[in-house]
Amino acid sequence: MPVLESKPDVLVVGGGVAALAAxxxxxxxxxxxxxxxxxxxELMGGNTRHSRNFRYAHSAPTPATPDSYLEDDFRADLLRxxxxxxxxxxSDLLVSESRDLPRWLAxxxxxxxxxxxxxxxxxxxxxxxxxxxxxxxxxxYDRAHALGVQVRHDxxxxxxxLDGTRVRAALGGQRLMSAGAFVLANGGAHAAPDLLREHxxxxxxxxxxxxxxxxxxxLLRGLLAQGAQAVGDPGLLYxxxxxxxxxxxxxxxxxxxxxxxxxxxxxxxxxRRHDEGADTxxxxxxxxxxxxxxxxxxxxxxxxxxxxxxxxxxxLYPPIQAGDPLRLAQQAGIDGPKLAATLTEYNxxxxxxxxxxxxxxxxxxxxxxxxxxxxxPMVEPPFSAYPMRPGITFAxxxxxxxxxxxVRWRDGGYxxxxxxxxMIMAANLIPRGYVSGLAVTIGLVFGRIAGREAAAYALGGT
Amino acid sequence: xxxxxxxMGGGAEQAPGVSxxxxxxxxxRQLRICNICQYCNGLCAVFxxxxxxxxxxxxxLDQLANLCHHCRSCLYDCQYAPPHAFAVNLPxxxxxxxxxxxxxxxxxxxxxxxxxxxxxxxxxxxxxxxLACVLAMLIAVPLSVxxxxxxxxxxxxxxxxLPVMAGGAALSLGFALFAVGVGVWRxxxxxxxxxxxxxxxxxxxxxxLLHLLRLDNLRGGGPGCADVDHxxxxxxxxxxxxxxxxxxxxxxxxxxxxxxxxxxxxxxxxPLTSAPVLLGTAGGLSMVVGCIGLLWxxxxxxxxxxxxxxxGMDIALLWLLLAVSGTGLxxxxxxxxxxxxxxxxVHLGTVLALFLLLPYGKLVHGAYRAAAxxxxxxxxxxxxxxxxxxx
Ligand SMILES: Cc1cc2nc3c(=O)[nH]c(=O)nc-3n(C[C@H](O)[C@H](O)[C@H](O)COP(=O)(O)OP(=O)(O)OC[C@H]3O[C@@H](n4cnc5c(N)ncnc54)[C@H](O)[C@@H]3O)c2cc1C
Numbered sequence: 001m002p003v004l005e006s007k008p009d010v011l012v013v014g015g016g017v018a019a020l021a022a023x024x025x026x027x028x029x030x031x032x033x034x035x036x037x038x039x040x041x042e043l044m045g046g047n048t049r050h051s052r053n054f055r056y057a058h059s060a061p062t063p064a065t066p067d068s069y070l071e072d073d074f075r076a077d078l079l080r081x082x083x084x085x086x087x088x089x090x091s092d093l094l095v096s097e098s099r100d101l102p103r104w105l106a107x108x109x110x111x112x113x114x115x116x117x118x119x120x121x122x123x124x125x126x127x128x129x130x131x132x133x134x135x136x137x138x139x140x141y142d143r144a145h146a147l148g149v150q151v152r153h154d155x156x157x158x159x160x161x162l163d164g165t166r167v168r169a170a171l172g173g174q175r176l177m178s179a180g181a182f183v184l185a186n187g188g189a190h191a192a193p194d195l196l197r198e199h200x201x202x203x204x205x206x207x208x209x210x211x212x213x214x215x216x217x218x219l220l221r222g223l224l225a226q227g228a229q230a231v232g233d234p235g236l237l238y239x240x241x242x243x244x245x246x247x248x249x250x251x252x253x254x255x256x257x258x259x260x261x262x263x264x265x266x267x268x269x270x271x272r273r274h275d276e277g278a279d280t281x282x283x284x285x286x287x288x289x290x291x292x293x294x295x296x297x298x299x300x301x302x303x304x305x306x307x308x309x310x311x312x313x314x315x316l317y318p319p320i321q322a323g324d325p326l327r328l329a330q331q332a333g334i335d336g337p338k339l340a341a342t343l344t345e346y347n348x349x350x351x352x353x354x355x356x357x358x359x360x361x362x363x364x365x366x367x368x369x370x371x372x373x374x375x376x377p378m379v380e381p382p383f384s385a386y387p388m389r390p391g392i393t394f395a396x397x398x399x400x401x402x403x404x405x406x407v408r409w410r411d412g413g414y415x416x417x418x419x420x421x422x423m424i425m426a427a428n429l430i431p432r433g434y435v436s437g438l439a440v441t442i443g444l445v446f447g448r449i450a451g452r453e454a455a456a457y458a459l460g461g462t
Numbered sequence: 463x464x465x466x467x468x469x470m471g472g473g474a475e476q477a478p479g480v481s482x483x484x485x486x487x488x489x490x491r492q493l494r495i496c497n498i499c500q501y502c503n504g505l506c507a508v509f510x511x512x513x514x515x516x517x518x519x520x521x522x523l524d525q526l527a528n529l530c531h532h533c534r535s536c537l538y539d540c541q542y543a544p545p546h547a548f549a550v551n552l553p554x555x556x557x558x559x560x561x562x563x564x565x566x567x568x569x570x571x572x573x574x575x576x577x578x579x580x581x582x583x584x585x586x587x588x589x590x591x592x593l594a595c596v597l598a599m600l601i602a603v604p605l606s607v608x609x610x611x612x613x614x615x616x617x618x619x620x621x622x623x624l625p626v627m628a629g630g631a632a633l634s635l636g637f638a639l640f641a642v643g644v645g646v647w648r649x650x651x652x653x654x655x656x657x658x659x660x661x662x663x664x665x666x667x668x669x670x671l672l673h674l675l676r677l678d679n680l681r682g683g684g685p686g687c688a689d690v691d692h693x694x695x696x697x698x699x700x701x702x703x704x705x706x707x708x709x710x711x712x713x714x715x716x717x718x719x720x721x722x723x724x725x726x727x728x729x730x731x732x733p734l735t736s737a738p739v740l741l742g743t744a745g746g747l748s749m750v751v752g753c754i755g756l757l758w759x760x761x762x763x764x765x766x767x768x769x770x771x772x773x774g775m776d777i778a779l780l781w782l783l784l785a786v787s788g789t790g791l792x793x794x795x796x797x798x799x800x801x802x803x804x805x806x807x808v809h810l811g812t813v814l815a816l817f818l819l820l821p822y823g824k825l826v827h828g829a830y831r832a833a834a835x836x837x838x839x840x841x842x843x844x845x846x847x848x849x850x851x852x853x
Contacts (some may be wrong), residue, residue: 028840031851042543042544042545043545043546045541049541050541052501087537095715109696110682111683111685113504113683114504114684118503118506118510119503119504119509119510120503121501128504129501130504130505130682130683130684130685131501131504131505131535131536131539131682132499132501132502132539132541133501134501134539134540134541135535135539138538138539138692138693144691160606172822181737247547250546250547252499252541252542253498253499253501254495254498254542254548284516313498314497314498315495315498316494316495359522368575398778415623
């Protein structure tokens with residue numbers, strides 16, 4: 001028999017930036033708030049613990065961000081990245097509300113890194129949490145505690161009990177928890193093996209999850225089954241190339257493999273499949289993630305010669321190394337003669353540019369696929385290989401919401417007292433595509449809105 | 463540019479998960495993760511200094527460890543802190559390396575064992591020194607003199623003749639400064655060999671001095687450090703200032719007293735409103751506040767980011783400094799009473815203990831930190847030069 005509990009005004013499900021923003025805003029409005037996070041206290045913070053920066057509009061330089069990033073620029077970037085699919089009303093809300101985030105964060109005790117401290121890459125679009133997302137999560141928890149929010153860790157919510165369009169209770173373990181209003185801010189369903197399998201089949205086995213293991217999507221699944229309107233595509237994942245030797249889950253930011261332009265990328269057959277020199281923008285990480293998902297066995301190798309390795313950014317695991325391509329292939333599990341042939345052909349097709357000192361000018365001619373930049377000769381032993389797999393960051397999938405973050409129903413209705421914020425509804429804004437720092441901004445902006453709406457409902461408004 | 467010194471924890475030990483290759487290899491493993499993540503590089507100078515290094519020799523690790531002011535924020539801000547499989551606890555690994563570096567460079571070598579002996583041993587040795595002084599005094603000075611009020615100029619010297627007092631202080635302090643000097647010199651030259659000796663400019667000296675005196679690396683990048691738990695606080699930095707500047711005050715008092723003695727021909731004890739007494743009292747009180755505050759912090763602090771042996775050394779030093787400042791203030795209170803003689807001996811005994819133990823205890827951190835800050839400032843200059851050359 002489920003046990004009945006004392007009833008808070010607002011029950012928040014989740015423990016990342018969206019849940020915390022909602023809990024804080026609801027508590028500030030005078031609501032009694034309980035927050036339930038599936039993860040143990042020591043591993044709190046969801047994917048927010050792995051994040052670092054967020055995007056916001058500002059018309060003048062701030063200590064955290066140089067120059068300006070106007071609302072129109074932000075809106076344009078969002079439209080471009082999503083190929084025009086971002087929900088227009090929610091986009092406007094996101095962009096205009098983003099302006100206020102630095103002030104709000106400062107009020108909650110979250111510190112931002114100074115843009116001029118000499119340690120940050122130039123970014124006029126985003127601000128960086130001092131100490132990263134984990135520091136922000138801790139500060140927000142402190143603030144929530146100070147406001148009297150009851151926090152429970154190790155408290156997964158598995159389903160919602162509905163009464164028509166009203167959420168009656170949340171089921172967690174053997175407890176049935178009722179509340180005046182509910183905020184669903186339990187992140188994305190990026191770690192849901194069953195969902196992945198449905199859409200990717202056996203290939204799902206070849207993916208690694210960069211984020212929290214507590215992203216199983218049980219609540220999302222339940223909601224959709226109960227009649228909630230889905231947005232996005234459960235099969236569409238934001239993937240980046242990560243070291244194949246990384247932990248299956250929670251590897252975070254450091255498992256990425258970078259430096260593809262410095263070498264060649266081959267599959268298990270020793271074949272090149274894409275132009276490694278083509279993209280050098282920050283979107284290249286995601287591009288390689290998608291490509292690896294289509295590699296046989298969802299595995300590929302970045303192969304570098306000694307010169308390439310010297311120029312490559314630091315990596316978490318040491319590369320597999322050997323004196324010649326054949327032995328390298330043998331150790332790595334690549335087809336050896338094929339890899340050797342691929343390298344020979346690559347080296348033979350390099351065209352030396354007029355200005356050989358500029359590596360970006362080197363390219364190949366008559367090679368399929370070409371390497372259009374950085375096509376330097378790969379001849380200096382030892383040769384190195386980093387095995388790579390697609391690493392899941394999030395899925396472009398969630399529930400539809402209205403401009404008050406109420407969960408939308410397929411029949412056109414809404415949940416009266418069920419609000420969603422963060423990655424669980426991010427696909428309203430990013431049904432595809434991504435630009436850096438967007439997810440935290442979505443969590444903060446819609447978390448705050450959801451918290452206010454939930455408090456208003458519970459305290460006897462609408 | 464770099465010497466052929468072995469890269470600590472290279473090769474297979476690069477793999478995440480706690481290293482089996484000893485403390486240095488474990489620190490190198492953690493720093494390698496930090497160098498990829500870089501989320502903490504706004505917290506203090508350690509992270510940018512680490513990012514400058516493609517690999518870590520033993521000296522690199524010593525340099526980074528001594529640059530670290532043990533702010534601890536980086537543990538609580540870390541997405542890989544235990545129980546995550548990558549098990550990154552950088553403040554503890556750096557603290558361990560720091561303590562081991564003191565021992566590695568210490569002179570004479572056999573006494574380096576004191577760094578691994580733990581705080582209680584240091585304290586016991588200190589107490590032994592004080593006890594020996596008291597015993598010597600009981601034997602050497604007639605009880606009738608020792609326990610009768612001594613007043614007026616030269617009162618102290620009737621208990622302990624000036625040559626003995628000044629000679630003892632000069633010898634013990636001279637030894638301490640020499641021993642610490644040799645250690646820091648060894649550390650500095652190891653750095654010069656390893657880093658291709660980035661030239662040291664006056665501007666770097668100035669910046670390093672400012673960082674040292676302001677404890678800029680104990681600001682956690684602005685909001686403060688994790689003094690007790692994860693919450694940013696400015697307490698430790700303030701208490702350290704109280705202790706350090708109080709210490710400087712007592713040093714100034716000693717210099718003022720020497721001036722009064724040698725230039726003006728006036729003998730101690732000096733009047734309550736004289737420079738030596740005023741400086742000494744203010745300094746001593748400030749030290750007491752700093753010591754008690756820091757000891758209290760040590761009681762309250764989360765020990766996860768600390769190195770147990772290093773923490774013991776910290777506590778031993780604080781008790782020693784508290785004894786020095788407390789007995790100094792006690793002497794001021796008792797100087798017109800029959801207990802003056804005993805108070806004087808106990809105070810000078812604690813000073814002697816402080817000096818003798820100084821090269822083998824936590825106080826060396828100031829000298830190593832100064833050297834590390836200067837090296838870091840010079841590396842930054844070199845980096846700026848290199849960038850200018852590229853352009
Ligand atoms: C390695 C990595 C780096 C990233 N870096 C950035 C970045 O720099 N900038 C950016 O904008 N985005 C980044 N992201 C994207 C990230 O997902 C978002 O930044 C954002 O933090 C998500 O916030 P959220 O609150 O919606 O979800 P999360 O932070 O993931 O929080 C979800 C919470 O819900 C809890 N939960 C899950 N299921 C349940 C349940 N059934 N019951 C109760 N609790 C549950 C989880 O334990 C967790 O606490 C990154 C993601 C990864 C993986």
